[in-house]
Amino acid sequence: MVGRGKPYLVGTQEFAALYGVKEQMPRQWVHRGSLAPETAVVVSGQMYWPLGFAVEFGKTGRGKTLDEEVLVRLEREQGPGWMPAAREELPPILGQQEIVELFHLPSQPTLVAAIESGRFAAPDWRLGGSGGLWLLDTVLGAVAELQEKARTLPWEPDPEVVTALREGRYAGPGAVVLPRGRAANK
Incomplete structure (x- = not known):
């Protein structure tokens, strides 16, 4: 790539x-x-x-x-x-759910606040109403700056999550398509 x-x-x-x-x-x-x-x-x-x-x-x-x-x-x-x-x-691609898991953030709104304030790396894509998509390398490349700007969070990526993402075996939050519409109500 x-x-x-x-x-x-x-x-x-x-x-x-x-x-x-x-x-x-x-x-x-x-x-x-x-x-x-x-x-x-x-x-x-x-x-x-x-x-x-x-x-x-x-x-x-x-x-x-x-x-x-x-x-x-x-x-x-x-x-x-x-x-x-x-x-x-495709290289490893992350959305907000995967990033929350990668850094073990307390919540998705914590990440959204970092994104909206400009402290987090800009998304590589904005597709279909998503909150943004990032290449894993984009996120990892921003770690030092995230840590420098952090007030309370360590912004330390979990090496096991990084490895799972790189190897295509990530099975954490966001890894499956959730039912929508009538299927979600069942």
Whole structure:
């Protein structure tokens, strides 16, 4: 990944926009089995796909037409980067739930306060209404500055969580997609 920038990603909103469908359609594709959930990475309970995979999705006989203008806009919005085609190509990506676990913060609002005050590293992505997504290396690269600015929190990353994230075996908070809608009420 060095020198290539960050990988291009899409959440459900961006995936839907690529094909001119309603935002809930990618979730329905997963539910119906036409979009395998293992093609996505789960970050803070939400699915995100490599943009290259999302682009190819419409070419597999599913009758979907890619909106090239949306593709260009997504690439431009995400800045310099590269287009991975598979989840396995992605580096470790964190959302707020994973960061809370990484630093064993007392609560998510503690992290949100650090983000909103500018004490925390800027997100690498802002996709689909997420509170931001970060590369693990972005977060780890900001530790010294976080510790320097800290008043009460140690901002010490848990090495076991770092290893689990790097090895793709993280199973803590945010690692699974939570049920939504009627499924969540059952």
